[in-house]
Amino acid sequence: MLNRRAFAAALPLMLASPALAAAPGPVITIYKTASCGCCRGWITTMQRAGWRTKVVEQDDVSPIWRKRGVPDALSSCHVSEVGGYVVVGHVPPADIVRLLKEKPKALGLTVPGMPWGSPGMERPDGKTEAYDTLLLLPGGKTRVFARHA
Numbered sequence: 001m002l003n004r005r006a007f008a009a010a011l012p013l014m015l016a017s018p019a020l021a022a023a024p025g026p027v028i029t030i031y032k033t034a035s036c037g038c039c040r041g042w043i044t045t046m047q048r049a050g051w052r053t054k055v056v057e058q059d060d061v062s063p064i065w066r067k068r069g070v071p072d073a074l075s076s077c078h079v080s081e082v083g084g085y086v087v088v089g090h091v092p093p094a095d096i097v098r099l100l101k102e103k104p105k106a107l108g109l110t111v112p113g114m115p116w117g118s119p120g121m122e123r124p125d126g127k128t129e130a131y132d133t134l135l136l137l138p139g140g141k142t143r144v145f146a147r148h149a
């Protein structure tokens with residue numbers, strides 16, 4: 001047991017611990033189909049990183065990215081909305097933190113397809129592939145936002 005003085009001394013450290021830190025961003029709304037397992041994996045990763053999530057299950061999530069001008073070729077299995085941006089697929093949580101901090105003039109971020117080793121796409125054998133998080137620009141153009149090995 002900590003005595004009172006030791007507890008008082010430890011308190012600032014406890015307040016600074018990640019578990020008590022503020023959420024990394026506003027509530028993120030995630031659209032997925034009911035059967036998508038890797039989508040659930042990504043949501044778990046987001047929640048572990050401190051994100052508050054709102055999950056909407058629907059039969060077809062493509063209208064969400066289409067309405068925001070994201071071409072189908074740059075799409076993935078799930079799509080999210082946060083801070084006025086669209087976030088498509090298995091984007092690492094830290095990239096979304098950076099997006100909301102830098103606030104670029106863009107539609108949002110995408111990790112097209114479902115690369116092995118991206119959050120929610122971990123393989124039992126640990127194999128990964130290199131992939132890029134792309135910044136979605138109006139008109140279907142992209143720019144590399146972050147590289148992941």
Ligand SMILES: [Cu+2]
Pocket residue numbers: 038039077078090114
């Ligand atoms: Cu997926």
